Amino acid sequence: MAEVQGSKPSTGLRSSLNERGQRLTPQRQRVLALFEQIGEGRHLSAEDVHGLLAHGEERVSLATVYRSLRLLSSLGLLQELELPEGGRRFELASDAHPHHHHLVCVQCGRTEEFESAAVLAAGEQAATTLGFLLLECVLNVRSLCPQCRGARAG
Ligand SMILES: [Zn+2]
Ligand SMILES: [Zn+2]
Incomplete structure (x- = not known):
């Protein structure tokens, strides 16, 4: 389980999203906000994300987390890392960290x-x-x- 620690938040992602005319549901915003909060270079599975969001006031199902991760990846906001043994991890996409x-x-x-x-x-x-x-x-x-x-x- 990944713990949340302070890191530099990146604010450019959501504005670029708005420029592309994309709108995110509150759940997807929460998923993205979580990645922005933990910062670059952290690799989370869907289960990690689900566990970290479970502490919030509003419940998000694992299925919703999966869908959100896929969508955010397709928008280029998250980078998907396919693990050899079939798992997947996601991390914040960043031009500064390619x-x-x-x-x-x-x-x-x-x-x-x-x-x-x-x-x-x-x-x-x-x-x-x-x-x-x-x-x-x-x-x-x-x-x-x-x-x-x-x-x-x-
Ligand atoms: Zn990485
Ligand atoms: Zn190991």
Whole structure:
């Protein structure tokens, strides 16, 4: 379960949403507000979001959370991260925080970010060589976190 901690809120998202003429239901606004509150670089599952919203005054069903996450992703407000073992995580989309990679524990889903100029360079080089236009270069690494690794060994 992710805990909420103070972080710089980004205020540009909802205004860009208004510019595109999109309107969000109160539930979707709450989901988006939650991600803005916890800040960039945090990866939440639908269950995490549902659990965090359960403390609010108004109940939101898990199905509504799923729908909201999908919609916010399709609007480009959230970035969806598909985990190798079938799970999904969502994080705040941000221009200031692009092209980062993920170490994903296949056992517990713990997700850590890293940056790598080498990965970017390899993606760019491959794209250029084959005449592709690079849009996004993201590497998701299947792995076992120290905790799960220890459990497996012992
Ligand atoms: Zn990330
Ligand atoms: Zn793990």
